[in-house]
Amino acid sequence: MAGSLQQLTLRPLSQTVKHPLCVKHPPSVKYVRCFLSELIRKHEAVHMEPLDELYEALAEVLMAEEPTQCHRSYLLSCHFEKVRWMESHNVCPSEIGFLCAALTPSRPIQISSLSPGSRINSLPVSAQPSGDSVTLSESTAIVSHGTTGLVTWDAALYLAEWAIENPAAFAHRTVLELGSGAGLTGLAICKTCCPSTYVFSDCHSCVLEQLRGNILLNGLSLEPDTTDPERHPGHNAHDTESPRVTVAQLDWDVVTAPELAAFRPDVIIAADVLYCPETVMSLVRVLQRLSACLKDQQAPEAYIAFTVRSPETCWLFTNELGQTGIPWEAVPHHNQKLFPYEEHLDMAILKLIL
Numbered sequence: 001m002a003g004s005l006q007q008l009t010l011r012p013l014s015q016t017v018k019h020p021l022c023v024k025h026p027p028s029v030k031y032v033r034c035f036l037s038e039l040i041r042k043h044e045a046v047h048m049e050p051l052d053e054l055y056e057a058l059a060e061v062l063m064a065e066e067p068t069q070c071h072r073s074y075l076l077s078c079h080f081e082k083v084r085w086m087e088s089h090n091v092c093p094s095e096i097g098f099l100c101a102a103l104t105p106s107r108p109i110q111i112s113s114l115s116p117g118s119r120i121n122s123l124p125v126s127a128q129p130s131g132d133s134v135t136l137s138e139s140t141a142i143v144s145h146g147t148t149g150l151v152t153w154d155a156a157l158y159l160a161e162w163a164i165e166n167p168a169a170f171a172h173r174t175v176l177e178l179g180s181g182a183g184l185t186g187l188a189i190c191k192t193c194c195p196s197t198y199v200f201s202d203c204h205s206c207v208l209e210q211l212r213g214n215i216l217l218n219g220l221s222l223e224p225d226t227t228d229p230e231r232h233p234g235h236n237a238h239d240t241e242s243p244r245v246t247v248a249q250l251d252w253d254v255v256t257a258p259e260l261a262a263f264r265p266d267v268i269i270a271a272d273v274l275y276c277p278e279t280v281m282s283l284v285r286v287l288q289r290l291s292a293c294l295k296d297q298q299a300p301e302a303y304i305a306f307t308v309r310s311p312e313t314c315w316l317f318t319n320e321l322g323q324t325g326i327p328w329e330a331v332p333h334h335n336q337k338l339f340p341y342e343e344h345l346d347m348a349i350l351k352l353i354l
Helices: 003-012 020-024 029-045 051-063 086-090 093-102 154-165 186-190 205-217 259-263 277-293 309-326
Strands: 069-075 080-081 126-129 132-139 173-180 197-202 244-249 267-270 302-306 326-331 347-354
Touching: 003 051, 020 069, 029 051, 080 244, 132 205, 154 186, 154 267, 154 302, 154 347, 173 186, 173 309, 186 197, 186 267, 197 205, 205 244, 259 277, 267 277, 277 302, 277 309, 302 309, 309 347
Parallel strands: 173 197, 173 267, 197 244, 267 302
Antiparallel strands: 069 132, 080 126, 302 347, 326 347
């Protein structure tokens, strides 16, 4: 029994910071250090035998310097075979309580930022990830190179959750994402929702460079960046299972109607772009331009996800939509919380018909 318990003690290690994805694409040194310290604290709190592997893993990162870039890896599906370990092995729950807290059976999971979850009735002894994953290279600083677009924000996770639960909104359609940032939402949609074409866009050169790298890192091929309708990836039929993917430099204040029309989107999305009045006004103008230039096709849908940081900013957005004649409705909250983000945050998705 001691051997089995010791093996289970190491499972959180092998499924988080020592998971093959995290070994290949290391997460933040600060995160690894904090996670291992917490895991050791929980281990020591139940008076179990010391495990060299835990202390060796911590020693590896104690003196390591934090780089300017780190990785975050997400499993897009994860199957857990649960067995009633405590019943079959007659082990006191207090001895393995910290294991239950270190393993979270939700799916998908963010391996490189897995946080302690609630206790569960049956220990997931055999937790074998299946399906695809998304790995992002991100800045370790919230603001870097004069932009906040080099990290993943909570509304991007929230929109990705909704998309995974509602793949029909994107299947076999051309999707234009405004303000793609690090690329989490788009990569999740490309891997789970079967769009025919996906256009990532942003305006900052450093964001675009990191975004292209993340797309290639996740095994997708990039089409040439062009707004020529005859060469645009949405113009011709696509005969492979993977979507056509392109990255466009898109400044909302200067992009022209013909450039927007060339994308020919069926669906437009954006996440966490309502952070100040100036950005709100720019977004509304580009949405209005899209609505005007796409009159000759079926009206595209737009899904705008955001964290409610300021009620005034949200009111400004909906009021400006009304002024421009763009109808909107709130999307009901989806059923499952799949990604790790602050639960107390007030997040929403608005559906617009352009």
